[in-house]
Amino acid sequence: MKYLHQAVLLAAITFAAELVKYVVPLPVPASIYGLLLLFCLLKSGIVKLEQVEDVGGLLLELMPVLLVPASVSFLTVMDTIQAMLLPVLLMGFVGTLVVMFVTGRVSQWMIRRKGGRRT
DSSP states (O other), rough: OHHHHHHHHHHHHHHHHHHHHHHHHHOOOHHHHHHHHHHHHHTTTSSSSGGGGHHHHHHHHHHHHHHHHHHHHHHHHHHHHGGGGGHHHHHHHHHHHHHHHHHHHHHHHHHTTTTTTOO
């Protein structure tokens, strides 16, 4: 019964995120709204971690299994996207490096701003 309650709670948050995406005219996926909504609910204390922890852990454990169909469908269209595979991989690699660099710089700036204190 605990798993059912937690799954219903996560489903309700997902449904609310879909509603937000429908109402807010921004090109942001509903999953991002859902993550932000869940984060705000957890930080405000409206939803306790214990109320979603077990099903969240289960979903994380199942994630590799859920990615198999997407990977297989990617392989079925490999010949179609082969011409643009190198640019896509290059953009992904460069984008990852830029994100790592910016994240590192912002983290260093924030640590220095707090006087070297780590919390």
